[in-house]
Amino acid sequence: MKRAAAxxxxxxxxxxxPPRASAADPIVVGSKFFTEGYVLxxxxxxxxxxxxxxxxxxxxxxxxxxILFQALKSGAIDVYADYTGTLAEAILKRPxxxxxxDIRSALYSLDLVMSGPLGFDDTxxxxxxxxxxxxxxxxxIGDLVGIEGGIRAAFSYEFMDRKDGxxxxxxxxxxxxxxxxxxxxxxxxxxxAIDDGVVDLIDLYxxxxxxxxxxxxxxxxxxxxxxxxxxxxxxxxxxxxKHPREWQVLLNLQxxxxxxxxIDMNAQADIGHVSxxxxxxxxxxxxxPRSQSLKSNILQRTREHLLLVGISLxxxxxxxxxxxxxxxxxxxxxxxxxxxxxxxxxxxxxxLLCFLIPLFGVGMKPALAALxxxxxxxxxxxxxxxxxxxxxxxxxxxxxxxxxxxxxxRRIVLPLASPTVLAGIKTATIVSIGTATLAALxxxxxxxxxxxxxxSLNDVPTILTGAIPAALMALVAYGxxxxxxxxxxxxxxxxxx
Amino acid sequence: xxxxxxxYQSFDGRSVLSDINLNVPQGATxxxxxxxxxxxxxxxxxxxxxxxxxxxxVKINDQPLLSFTxxxxxxxxxxxxxxxxLFPHITGFNNVSLIARLRGWRKNxxxxxxxxxxxxxxxxxxxxxxxxxxxxxxxxxRVAIMRAAMMDPQxxxxxxxxxxxxxxxxxxxxxxxxxxFKRLGKTVLLVTHDLxxxxxxxxxxxxxxxxxxxxxxxxxxLLLQPADPFVTQFINAQRTLPDAAQFA
Numbered sequence: 001m002k003r004a005a006a007x008x009x010x011x012x013x014x015x016x017x018p019p020r021a022s023a024a025d026p027i028v029v030g031s032k033f034f035t036e037g038y039v040l041x042x043x044x045x046x047x048x049x050x051x052x053x054x055x056x057x058x059x060x061x062x063x064x065x066x067i068l069f070q071a072l073k074s075g076a077i078d079v080y081a082d083y084t085g086t087l088a089e090a091i092l093k094r095p096x097x098x099x100x101x102d103i104r105s106a107l108y109s110l111d112l113v114m115s116g117p118l119g120f121d122d123t124x125x126x127x128x129x130x131x132x133x134x135x136x137x138x139x140x141i142g143d144l145v146g147i148e149g150g151i152r153a154a155f156s157y158e159f160m161d162r163k164d165g166x167x168x169x170x171x172x173x174x175x176x177x178x179x180x181x182x183x184x185x186x187x188x189x190x191x192x193a194i195d196d197g198v199v200d201l202i203d204l205y206x207x208x209x210x211x212x213x214x215x216x217x218x219x220x221x222x223x224x225x226x227x228x229x230x231x232x233x234x235x236x237x238x239x240x241x242k243h244p245r246e247w248q249v250l251l252n253l254q255x256x257x258x259x260x261x262x263i264d265m266n267a268q269a270d271i272g273h274v275s276x277x278x279x280x281x282x283x284x285x286x287x288x289p290r291s292q293s294l295k296s297n298i299l300q301r302t303r304e305h306l307l308l309v310g311i312s313l314x315x316x317x318x319x320x321x322x323x324x325x326x327x328x329x330x331x332x333x334x335x336x337x338x339x340x341x342x343x344x345x346x347x348x349x350x351x352l353l354c355f356l357i358p359l360f361g362v363g364m365k366p367a368l369a370a371l372x373x374x375x376x377x378x379x380x381x382x383x384x385x386x387x388x389x390x391x392x393x394x395x396x397x398x399x400x401x402x403x404x405x406x407x408x409x410r411r412i413v414l415p416l417a418s419p420t421v422l423a424g425i426k427t428a429t430i431v432s433i434g435t436a437t438l439a440a441l442x443x444x445x446x447x448x449x450x451x452x453x454x455x456s457l458n459d460v461p462t463i464l465t466g467a468i469p470a471a472l473m474a475l476v477a478y479g480x481x482x483x484x485x486x487x488x489x490x491x492x493x494x495x496x497x
Numbered sequence: 498x499x500x501x502x503x504x505y506q507s508f509d510g511r512s513v514l515s516d517i518n519l520n521v522p523q524g525a526t527x528x529x530x531x532x533x534x535x536x537x538x539x540x541x542x543x544x545x546x547x548x549x550x551x552x553x554x555v556k557i558n559d560q561p562l563l564s565f566t567x568x569x570x571x572x573x574x575x576x577x578x579x580x581x582x583l584f585p586h587i588t589g590f591n592n593v594s595l596i597a598r599l600r601g602w603r604k605n606x607x608x609x610x611x612x613x614x615x616x617x618x619x620x621x622x623x624x625x626x627x628x629x630x631x632x633x634x635x636x637x638x639r640v641a642i643m644r645a646a647m648m649d650p651q652x653x654x655x656x657x658x659x660x661x662x663x664x665x666x667x668x669x670x671x672x673x674x675x676x677x678f679k680r681l682g683k684t685v686l687l688v689t690h691d692l693x694x695x696x697x698x699x700x701x702x703x704x705x706x707x708x709x710x711x712x713x714x715x716x717x718x719l720l721l722q723p724a725d726p727f728v729t730q731f732i733n734a735q736r737t738l739p740d741a742a743q744f745a
Contacts, residue, residue, distance in 0.1 A: 393578065393579075393582060394582070394584060396542075396547060397576070397578050397582045397584075398584075399547055399567065400545045400546075400547055400571060400574075400576045400578075401571055401576065401595070401596055401644075402567060402568040402569075402570070402571025402572060402596060403595075403596070403599065404568065407599055411595070411599075412584060415586045415587075416584075416585070416586055490586035490587065491586075491628065492585050492586040492587055492588065492628035492629065492630065493585065493586045
């Protein structure tokens with residue numbers, strides 16, 4: 001096992017990022033995990049960069065409102081763009097707050113500062129295919145009444161769960177969708193679903209670029225049910241006090257982004273596949289910052305990914321094997337350990353990440369913590385199983401020959417259990433190479449970053465720049481473990497299998 | 498030499514062994530025989546110092562088991578488990594030399610001793626570099642005997658040494674085993690359920706039944722002066738093949 005640990009350490013060391021050149025605390029800009037979020041995040045970052053020498057760190061594509069709010073509160077990010085309706089409903093839990101002033105003062109009591117509207121309104125809306133609208137004479141949401149029972153709908157998770165989303169909508173319009181025809185899915189996939197004709201109705205944001213591309217008709221909110229979702233900057237009060245100049249730069253952008261401009265920028269990203277950096281630069285009338293080449297980009301992602309996987313692997317080996325030993329030795333503790341690590345495994349990765357943000361902030365730390373927890377079970381379980389499956393007659397014989405407890409463990413039990421233990425470490429590695437792609441949602445980078453942004457853009461080539469290296473890394477890991485098997489598993493056991 | 502004196506053992510209030518007395522003189526071979534459930538395996542584990550017992554003494558040269566640590570006792574008894582019990586993950590050589598290496602023996606000393614024992618059990622030199630799964634049953638048994646004899650114990654304890662072997666190999670190994678015991682000059686306690694094997698290999702036979710010694714003595718004594726009807730019953734129960742006369 002020493003050799004394995006050394007190898008993992010080596011991997012981690014190779015993957016470690018070089019020390020930061022700048023000592024100044026950077027301003028951290030966050031963003032949500034969809035096109036508009038990335039564009040606004042990039043605009044904020046470039047605006048600050050062009051007017052100030054304070055370095056800017058981008059943590060773009062960080063999952064949902066909940067994650068961003070936690071990140072903002074814990075100081076892991078300084079500023080991001082959100083919408084007034086979302087702030088009132090999802091963060092303040094005060095859907096009654098409608099005016100900018102009310103929301104601003106409510107946020108202020110949470111030590112958060114909100115800018116004025118950026119100039120456009122991105123509200124929820126319902127849409128159907130043009131052809132479907134023609135067929136059923138639909139122009140408003142109210143027109144759905146009467147035919148809604150036969151409609152197949154796909155709604156995003158956030159829309160389904162928010163009070164000002166689905167639940168309120170059906171009450172306000174007295175709509176009776178049939179529950180088995182309403183499915184929840186990731187927002188960018190709902191477009192795919194309606195394009196493919198498997199659903200008739202989806203929710204969307206009124207500035208979505210894909211409305212036109214997918215030939216959708218947005219149904220008018222004739223009862224003005226949906227609250228107004230004006231885009232604003234939300235920042236930590238501490239940030240606005242420490243960097244008043246930079247905050248002023250962002251305030252100068254108030255009213256500068258019109259609805260058509262936003263739709264156009266979204267379209268450039270979603271349909272034209274123009275980079276966010278370029279779109280933001282165009283909007284600001286400046287030069288786009290030099291983008292990284294694909295090669296150096298993948299190299300950096302590889303380093304981040306290796307660091308995530310390497311450290312969590314090291315942890316799972318150093319902690320998982322002893323835990324497995326304890327579990328195999330003491331019955332009660334064993335059951336507790338196995339149940340606990342199994343329970344951790346059942347927590348969905350995104351939820352686990354969300355729980356860890358208050359403890360660890362955003363970035364590498366919560367991602368590492370989640371990966372460590374996830375990679376623990378295979379190692380603990382296989383160590384336990386491997387040791388338990390050692391024929392007890394060998395243990396008794398060893399005792400009769402005069403081996404001490406420690407010698408039995410070292411000379412008999414561990415070698416005999418080594419194929420199973422190694423298989424557990426292999427599973428943990430391959431699983432964590434896959435799971436580490438989710439780390440991008442909390443700003444930890446890695447191969448997940450292009451996957452996440454590609455997903456939100458529905459841009460397969462971008463997804464592949466993350467997915468292919470991740471798959472390759474898993475293959476390489478598989479090979480490395482075959483090799484390790486030769487080094488670590490006693491020859492007498494290897495030849496048998 | 499090896500003495501078991503008034504051994505009592507019970508599990509959960511149920512008596513498993515009661516008043517077991519046994520004495521194997523220096524250099525003699527004694528068979529402990531009994532059907533399954535007779536308590537012979539429990540007695541074997543007690544003799545090896547693997548489990549505690551309620552009452553009595555286990556002694557080698559009048560020194561009681563309880564005055565030694567498990568490790569010290571193990572050096573006094575060489576143990577050959579059922580089917581040899583070789584550790585599957587290491588070679589024959591490493592099985593034989595494991596304890597010596599753990600005790601810090603020098604390489605030359607180990608090599609010399611292994612070679613001496615190899616010649617004694619008449620094993621082909623190449624076999625020692627094989628893993629157990631690459632050896633025949635008879636080869637595994639010889640390696641296991643070498644391992645048991647490695648630290649030069651005063652007593653050898655063999656558990657069903659022939660049980661897993663096929664009949665022809667069994668016959669030839671039986672003959673050799675007798676010679677090996679003689680060459681080793683050790684005090685041997687053999688645990689078996691096979692009377693034929695016990696008669697062939699041992700000077701004295703102790704018959705165990707339901708946790709008690711029914712009779713101890715030579716085969717002749719057991720046959721001609723049975724201490725209990727069970728002795729005769731046990732002897733008669735050993736299967737014999739019908740001879741040609743019976744088909745006439």
